[in-house]
Amino acid sequence: MNKKNITVTRTRFAPSPTGELHIGGARTALFNYLLAKKNQGKFILRVEDTDQERNKEEFVDNLYEDLLWLGIKPDESVFRNGDYGPYRQTQRLDIYRKYIEKLLIEKKAYYCFCSPEELAQEREQFIRENKRGNYQYSRKCLQLSEKEIQSFLSQQTPYVLRLKVPQERNYSFTDLVRGAVNFQGKDIEDFVLFRQNGIPNFNFACVVDDYLMKISHVLRGEEHLSNTGKQLVLYEAFGLNPPLFSHISIILNKEKKKLSKRDQTTSEFQMICQLRQKGYLPQAIVNYLLFLGWHPGKGITQEIFDLKEAIENFNLKGLHSQGAVFTLKKLNWYNNYYIRQLEEKEFEKWSWKVLQKEYQLAEEKKEWVKKIAFLLRPQLNYFQELINLSRYFFQEPLQIDLDLPPSQLEKLKEAKELLITLKDWKEESIRQALQTVKDLFPLMRRKLTGQKSGPELPKIIYLLEKEEVLKRLS
Missing domain, CATH: 3.40.50.620 (HUPs)
Incomplete structure (x- = not known):
């Protein structure tokens, strides 16, 4: 195409x-x-x-x-x-049967009665004799006469249908991502098209479907590049123009x-x-x-x-x-x-959904939870992270014995006293009250959150609320 x-x-x-x-x-x-x-x-x-x-x-x-x-x-x-269904391959088996019969009539496909055990032995012998692993099916069943084929079929011998790949042909196309690509027929084995149970092979079904669904571009992963060679053989066998291929x-x-x-x-x-x-x-x-x-x-x-x-x-x-x-x-x-x-309401909806489920929060906590979520928003990679980032608001962290010198213990006591006497529990008031003990913020953060870093400490103290802060600083 x-x-x-x-x-x-x-x-x-x-x-x-x-x-x-x-x-x-x-x-x-x-x-x-x-x-x-x-x-x-x-x-x-x-x-x-x-x-x-x-x-x-x-x-x-x-x-x-x-x-x-x-x-x-x-x-x-x-x-x-749409106009080109069904869009499920198991609902298209009758369609595939018509196309495989066409190839059989034109002698472009053939019955293969080789058992898995025979194929395994053939492969092992090839590798042993040729010292390389690029085995291809020997085409043994291509030599069967019509009488032999009918005999196998009458005995209900398991079979598959294989494509007769023209060995002398080259199959080239221009990949819209990779440029010119060429496959030699001799490097493509007579691959399986159809199984006895009526289920088509991937490449066969893919070609029939792409043609009938009028697919103009096949854009797929690089791992399918080898399949493209096989599909080009099939397009030629059917006398069809292939779509444009791109392998990302x-x-x-x-x-x-x-x-x-x-x-x-x-x-x-x-x-x-x-x-x-x-x-x-x-x-x-x-x-x-x-x-x-x-x-x-x-x-x-x-x-x-x-x-x-x-x-x-x-x-x-x-x-x-x-x-x-x-x-x-x-x-x-x-x-x-x-x-x-995100708009405020949308962010609030996502945050509440995550935190309410994790901590089984009552509806009246919604406004408080919203403030916590917005505090953590700048560092949030995905919403489930809110659970760990905010845990210290809902659960007191494990207290670590910091073995503090007397001078720091005295300062910690001073900070606590400043908060006890604070009547206006607002973020700015907390910030002003703790100006004289700012050097103690790292220690207070560890005591209050169990962490070494995070949002501004006055913001955390405000949202933790007075009673909880004083309890954790004890």
Whole structure:
């Protein structure tokens, strides 16, 4: 498919419902959404649910809900039908059967009756004899006569259907991120298209679906690059023009290795549902993911983009092929920015939800809790942090034996006396009253909060309230 032939931009995000939405998937969905909306096109959500053992319907619902929460609304999906459905692969099995029969009739696909044990032995023999691991299926079943095939079928011998890959052909395409890419037919084995149970292989279903759903651009992760070679063979076998392909960078951890769900630093921050539970804002996540493998262009230093601005500025030239490093520091920087931009009522709502649940607070505490939350707002990376940041307001910290010299004990007593005699319990009054003992603030902070740093001490003293402050200074 040439770019000049594209009249409507149609992109898709096609996850398998075997788990929650990962930041990598969310980024892919975002880039596809932005590309479609930039060109007044359509963004499609297709559910690739052919993994019968691992699929869960709850993951379909959660994934869709997470996308909507992020502001990435599909134009067509299992939840919002369009002209090219069904949008769930297990509801398209009859469609796939027609296309596999076409390949069988044209002798472009063939039955393979080799058992898993035979294939394993073949692989071991190849590695043993050739001293290398790039094994390809030997095409043994391609030599079967029609009589032999019918005999195996009548005996109900298990089989798969394989594509006969033209060994002499080269398959080239221009990746819109990486440039020219070439695959040699001899390096692509006769891969499986279909299984006896009627379930198609990923590459086969993907090609059929992308063609029938009129997908113009396939924008996906670098790990799918090898699949593109196989899919190009299939497009040629069907006599179809392929869509335009773009393979975006993989996401790396801070050690510059591929991000893993077992990564100790970020394992609890990789799923969108985890980020939601921790109190990250959708606009912060979207803004962060936008820059995880994309840049608006040379000389542009703007880092804050809302979804509308992202659509206006997005372009494929800004995508890069180098790995993008996922860091909590930058994610938190974005979320802290957006937290500070929230309107007062919205911030109050988020804060109350977190703290009321944690400390089982009565409704009459709401105004006091609001003041505490606003005090901690500047240092807040995500709303769940409020629990630990504010704990000393709700629970007296463990008192440490500081082994103070008599002079400091005397000064601490003096500070307490100043607060006892203070009649006007306001922040400014507290500040003025403690002017003469400011050098004692670090010690008082430790006694009152159990911490060495934090918001201004007079603000803390004011919100802790007089009775509690005097008790902790005793």
